Amino acid sequence: MDNKSKHKIIDKLKNALTDRLDSSPPPPIPKDLYQPIEQALDLEFAQIFIKNGGKFIYNDTVNEFIINLEQLVQQRNWEHLFCEDATLTPIFDRYKIPYSLSSSRQTPMSVSISSCQSLIARTGSILINNQAPNGRSASIRSHTQIMSSFGPTPAPPCSSSVTL
Numbered sequence: 001m002d003n004k005s006k007h008k009i010i011d012k013l014k015n016a017l018t019d020r021l022d023s024s025p026p027p028p029i030p031k032d033l034y035q036p037i038e039q040a041l042d043l044e045f046a047q048i049f050i051k052n053g054g055k056f057i058y059n060d061t062v063n064e065f066i067i068n069l070e071q072l073v074q075q076r077n078w079e080h081l082f083c084e085d086a087t088l089t090p091i092f093d094r095y096k097i098p099y100s101l102s103s104s105r106q107t108p109m110s111v112s113i114s115s116c117q118s119l120i121a122r123t124g125s126i127l128i129n130n131q132a133p134n135g136r137s138a139s140i141r142s143h144t145q146i147m148s149s150f151g152p153t154p155a156p157p158c159s160s161s162v163t164l
Contacts, residue, residue, distance in 0.1 A: 034122060046124075048121070049124035050124075052124045057072075062091060065148070080100050082111065082113070083114065087148075088114070088148060089101075109141050110143050111143070111144045112145055116147045116148070
């Protein structure tokens, strides 16, 4: 096959793909895709998160968080708590919670703890920043992953953050 014929075929394929993409309209998005959330977002998140198989402990204060964490460590006989999270390590230092900084990405961890970017109430999902230390890699490298969420999360419902 000569070069000229080859280019003709490639041009025809490009045009066919472009025409096909331009001619098909996007599928309609139903306005009632998500029903309004009737309860508090943190309660909605917890219920769906638990339904999805997660374990959830609600803490009103940092003191409650520390007490519950210490109880978990004792009940589960966890020897090493790994944390590289700059939000949590000062709290652990202040309350004298022993933790280790994982120095090698190859080091296996039994329990790791990190903070999350947001809790998504509608789906019971946790948004993790993979650029943060101990972000997504911690869930891959550790048997147990503890996620901490401080501040004004869960995220608002989709209908108020996305215009349809």
